[in-house]
Amino acid sequence: MSTIKLSPRQQEIIKLVKENPPITSEKLASKLNVTRAALRPDLAILTMTGILEARPKVGYIYSQKPSNSILYEYIRKMKxxxxxxxxxxxxxxxxxxxxxxxxxxxxxxxxxxxxxxxxxxxxxxxxxxxxxxxxxxxxxxxxxxxxxxxxxxxxxxxxxxxxxxxxxxxxxxxxxxxxxxxxxxxxxxxxxxxxxxxxxxxxxxxxxxxx
Amino acid sequence: MSTIKLSPRQQEIIKLVKENPPITSEKLASKLNVTRAALRPDLAILTMTGILEARPKVGYIYSQKPSNSILYEYIRKMKxxxxxxxxxxxxxxxxxxxxxxxxxxxxxxxxxxxxxxxxxxxxxxxxxxxxxxxxxxxxxxxxxxxxxxxxxxxxxxxxxxxxxxxxxxxxxxxxxxxxxxxxxxxxxxxxxxxxxxxxxxxxxxxxxxxx
The missing domain is CATH 3.10.580.10 (CBS-domain)
Structure with a gap:
């Protein structure tokens, strides 16, 4: 079974969003020292999986809603x-x-x-x-x-x-x-x-x- | 709960990959009449979720390995x-x-x-x-x-x-x-x-x- 593994950069993005919500993709790009275009795939993945939420004209926030894979992990890790x-x-x-x-x-x-x-x-x-x-x-x-x-x-x-x-x-x-x-x-x-x-x-x- | 919803374009990509495996991102882009750069986020999502598999120098194929979300759907649909x-x-x-x-x-x-x-x-x-x-x-x-x-x-x-x-x-x-x-x-x-x-x-x- 394959799992969704987050790349180090994606993990870094999550950390930055958690620390500075809401944060625009421009600010994220400048903090990570990359172009906005380079961030686009990562941000797409993070929003599609429900980890981040994109608020139009506001920026990204860390999502409370678990995605399927997160929910799955959550249940797998349930103690x-x-x-x-x-x-x-x-x-x-x-x-x-x-x-x-x-x-x-x-x-x-x-x-x-x-x-x-x-x-x-x-x-x-x-x-x-x-x-x-x-x-x-x-x-x-x-x-x-x-x-x-x-x-x-x-x-x-x-x-x-x-x-x-x-x-x-x-x-x-x-x-x-x-x-x-x-x-x-x-x-x-x-x-x-x-x-x-x-x-x-x-x-x-x-x-x-x-x- | 949010689920991973595939966009029409992502669904179109899956269809094309299923019909022509393996297919390169260049061929996909030309069939969809978009640039390779524009396809990158979609392809990243489809490979990260385990729906497609990227074979270096060969192209994309439809994956048999279920991703978490597919496994999850499988269990959800269990009768x-x-x-x-x-x-x-x-x-x-x-x-x-x-x-x-x-x-x-x-x-x-x-x-x-x-x-x-x-x-x-x-x-x-x-x-x-x-x-x-x-x-x-x-x-x-x-x-x-x-x-x-x-x-x-x-x-x-x-x-x-x-x-x-x-x-x-x-x-x-x-x-x-x-x-x-x-x-x-x-x-x-x-x-x-x-x-x-x-x-x-x-x-x-x-x-x-x-x-």
């Missing part, structure tokens, strides 16, 4: 922290039945389980359904018994790309990933849960694309 | 039929317990319910979980009793945009949409289920974007 939502969390001792009710109250597909502020497990709608048809007494058994336990939980970092999160969701066949911050306690590596990324978050991002 | 997968279907008389087992066996999140080859309902993991904690005898009750029934099911057509499907999924807060073909039987409008589009399909498409 987990940009799309993550609030995780719904409960403790290991919560009974399965109560956990399911909590799941419905919060209208989510996965509950994350914390212990002393650290992520220790996750339970999905699928896990709950499996237990529900298995004859287990849901009022007696705590979620800690049925949850997927660390270190078997796939997670992402706030700085990971949204695309990486989507890939993990597909590869590991899960609906939702916890977003964690790692910290050390002695020699132990622990995970604080700060968000979640689900197929819903990715689908919403895809809708943005089309809008 | 339901391009991303849909096989729906998992059962009959109204299937008992809830057996339907849940069937859901697990097929590893899907939604069962679609058919009657005489027509879509009549849908049941999601969420619906099943609600029933499972409600004390209903899952071995006795058929899915027909608990399913969401037509015409209350949101559906899409094979020719709809993937983006439209994603939007419906988000707006109606469902995990999966049936893809249907409409047909008439007398005055009745009926729906044949031919596929499904889920958040998983959309997430997979998003992963493609980043690859």
């Amino acid at each position: 987990v922290k940009d799309i993550m939502t609030k995780p719904v969390v409960t403790g290991e001792e919560t009974k399965v039945y109560d956990a399911i009710v909590y799941l419905f109250l919060n209208d989510v597909g996965t509950l994350f389980i914390e212990n002393n502020g650290c992520l220790v497990g996750a339970v999905s709608r699928k896990d709950f359904l499996k237990i529900a048809i298995g004859g287990t007494d849901m009022h007696q058994v705590p979620v800690g018994v049925i949850m997927t336990r660390m270190p078997n939980i796939i997670y992402v970092d706030t700085e990971d790309l949204a695309y990486v999160a989507a890939k993990k969701i597909i590869e590991h066949e899960v609906d939702s990933l916890p977003v964690v911050e790692k910290f050390k306690e002695g020699n132990k590596e622990l995970y604080k849960i700060v968000g979640k990324v689900s197929k819903t978050n990715i689908t919403k991002l895809f809708v943005k694309l089309g809008d | 339901v039929k391009d991303i849909m997968t096989k729906p998992v279907v059962t009959g109204e008389e299937t008992k809830v317990y057996d339907a849940i087992v069937y859901l697990f066996l097929n590893d899907v999140g939604t069962l679609f319910i058919e009657n005489n080859g027509c879509l009549v309902g849908a049941v999601s993991r969420k619906d099943f979980l609600k029933i499972a904690i409600g004390g209903t005898d899952m071995h006795q009750v058929p899915v027909g009793v608990i399913m969401t029934r037509m015409p209350n099911i949101i559906y899409v057509d094979t020719e709809d945009l993937a983006y439209v499907a994603a939007k419906k999924i988000i707006e109606h807060e469902v995990d999966s949409l049936p893809v249907v073909e409409k047909f008439k039987e007398g005055n009745k409008e009926l729906y044949k289920i031919v596929g499904k589009v889920s958040k998983t399909n959309i997430t997979k498409l998003f992963v493609k974007l980043g690859d």
